[in-house]
Amino acid sequence: MKLNVFFLDDEIDLCEQFQEFFSSEQIAITVFTDPLKAIEESKHQKPDLFFIDYRLPNTNGDLVALSLNQTAPMYLLTGEISVNVYYPFKGILVKPYDFKQIQEILDLEIQEKN
Amino acid sequence: MKFVRAIGNVQKNNRGQPIRLIGTCQDLTKVTQLETENQFILDSLGIGVWKFNPVDQSLYWDKSMYRLFDIHEEDFSGHYEAWENSLTPEAKTRAVEELNQALSGVKDFDTVFEIYTKKRGKRFISGKGIISRDANGNPSVMYGVNMDVTEKVNMEKSLKEAEVKLIHTSRLASLGELSAGVAHEINNPLAIINGAIELMKKNPNDVVKNAERLETISKSKERISKILNGLKKFSRASEGAALKDCSLIDLIHESLSLTEIIAREKSVTITVDNQSVQKIQCNDIEIEQALINLISNAIDAIKQLNERWIKISIHDDLDFIVLRIMDSGQGISKEIEHKLFDPFFTTKVVGEGTGLGLSITKGILNDHKASIHLVSGISNTCFEIKFPASKV
Numbered sequence A: 001m002k003l004n005v006f007f008l009d010d011e012i013d014l015c016e017q018f019q020e021f022f023s024s025e026q027i028a029i030t031v032f033t034d035p036l037k038a039i040e041e042s043k044h045q046k047p048d049l050f051f052i053d054y055r056l057p058n059t060n061g062d063l064v065a066l067s068l069n070q071t072a073p074m075y076l077l078t079g080e081i082s083v084n085v086y087y088p089f090k091g092i093l094v095k096p097y098d099f100k101q102i103q104e105i106l107d108l109e110i111q112e113k114n
Numbered sequence B: 001m002k003f004v005r006a007i008g009n010v011q012k013n014n015r016g017q018p019i020r021l022i023g024t025c026q027d028l029t030k031v032t033q034l035e036t037e038n039q040f041i042l043d044s045l046g047i048g049v050w051k052f053n054p055v056d057q058s059l060y061w062d063k064s065m066y067r068l069f070d071i072h073e074e075d076f077s078g079h080y081e082a083w084e085n086s087l088t089p090e091a092k093t094r095a096v097e098e099l100n101q102a103l104s105g106v107k108d109f110d111t112v113f114e115i116y117t118k119k120r121g122k123r124f125i126s127g128k129g130i131i132s133r134d135a136n137g138n139p140s141v142m143y144g145v146n147m148d149v150t151e152k153v154n155m156e157k158s159l160k161e162a163e164v165k166l167i168h169t170s171r172l173a174s175l176g177e178l179s180a181g182v183a184h185e186i187n188n189p190l191a192i193i194n195g196a197i198e199l200m201k202k203n204p205n206d207v208v209k210n211a212e213r214l215e216t217i218s219k220s221k222e223r224i225s226k227i228l229n230g231l232k233k234f235s236r237a238s239e240g241a242a243l244k245d246c247s248l249i250d251l252i253h254e255s256l257s258l259t260e261i262i263a264r265e266k267s268v269t270i271t272v273d274n275q276s277v278q279k280i281q282c283n284d285i286e287i288e289q290a291l292i293n294l295i296s297n298a299i300d301a302i303k304q305l306n307e308r309w310i311k312i313s314i315h316d317d318l319d320f321i322v323l324r325i326m327d328s329g330q331g332i333s334k335e336i337e338h339k340l341f342d343p344f345f346t347t348k349v350v351g352e353g354t355g356l357g358l359s360i361t362k363g364i365l366n367d368h369k370a371s372i373h374l375v376s377g378i379s380n381t382c383f384e385i386k387f388p389a390s391k392v
């Protein structure tokens, strides 16, 4: 079964690049620029992994993670100098993030899933 | 020597002529000595005591009060006006309002006001009072003390000014939140550039798509340059820089290139309406800083509201250019209005506001012979600045 990945960032370019680069036979990626849509959609599908941007319009990635109410691992993406978060993210990736590192995270989750 | 209090009533005949005086005498030597001592202490401390009757507006002053206010006892009207007339025009509105608030029981009378004296010029006087009320709660009499606090006020002022200068010259003020936004705004396009490069490496033969990716890289690079250009100006010392003729609208757009980051994040819509053809003579960096302070304040004020907009407009008014920055907020309360431009006055929590934004803005505008004030009588918050137009 494919790994179901959600990617949330208000920069449309980053969403498109992520989807184009990492989509594969083993990975299905759904991208969102709107936090509310991501929260809504995660109720219907059951994502295996989340990538969430920190600075979002009217909210932040920490608050979104808290309100997602999911058990799947979440990674925070951030361009800030420093962030304080309450949610126990599995990792925090600083922008500009390393694609190799993301590939490794994805590979690891595929292994876990199978 | 003894002090005696004599109280008496005159008895008159039916034609109204006095015929007899009936009364009592009381030995007050002890009491008077005490009062004299008290008066001596108050005098030497420079504390004046007063009593005010709000019903008939009569006013009693002790000896120290005459000295504090520099008024001869025989020139004193014994009436409320004696106090009000001594206030400087700048102090009057607020001091009178505070007295009325105290009388109506809104808050205690505890204030500092400025008076004008003949010999010693303007003095700052602290005033405290207590009020006795009748059975219906109406004020029947008010007692209070006054003290000259001019030296203290002046010292505090110069201390504050020195601090403001320090921060002003280092140009750090109100850049705090800005720099956090700036880091984010640089790292995001960097992430996009990085992503585009990764995709090009992965698909080296995809000519059409790679051309698009190069375009994305170049756009992101532009985004970064714009931010850095905006910032560079603030790190450069602009003190003593020559004045230039600038069009205000260009300066507004420059300021927006920095503040729009935060505005976008808080979903604040900013519109600009330009009806001016004149130019101003200015230090552009300073004016941009002043504008940034005002725009940041407006964003802060409305970011939690349902309706979030800022309207910036400029138009010519004879030899002036009028700039208005209006936001969707509901104005600023009378309570704090007179403190807005004071250094370190802030309603924001520690770490979020230094309270220097508006005082620096005012300082910059003063240097440019421009004025700023809060527009009253409208339902939204609006600051208006009047720049003299450049003569060339």
Ligand SMILES: Nc1ncnc2c1ncn2[C@@H]1O[C@H](COP(=O)(O)OP(=O)(O)OP(=O)(O)O)[C@@H](O)[C@H]1O
Pocket: B173, B174, B293, B297, B298, B301, B327, B329, B331, B332, B340, B341, B345, B346, B347, B348, B352, B353, B354, B355, B356, B357, B358, B359, B381
């Ligand atoms: N547009 C506005 N709407 C409502 N209140 C405002 C507005 N502009 C300023 N104020 C009030 O004036 C106060 C002083 O503003 P000022 O810019 O001097 O300091 P600050 O914004 O609190 O701190 P800093 O500028 O250092 O971030 C603010 O704390 C706020 O209460």
Ligand SMILES: [Mg+2]
Pocket: B174, B293, B296, B297, B353, B356, B357, B358
């Ligand atoms: Mg401010």
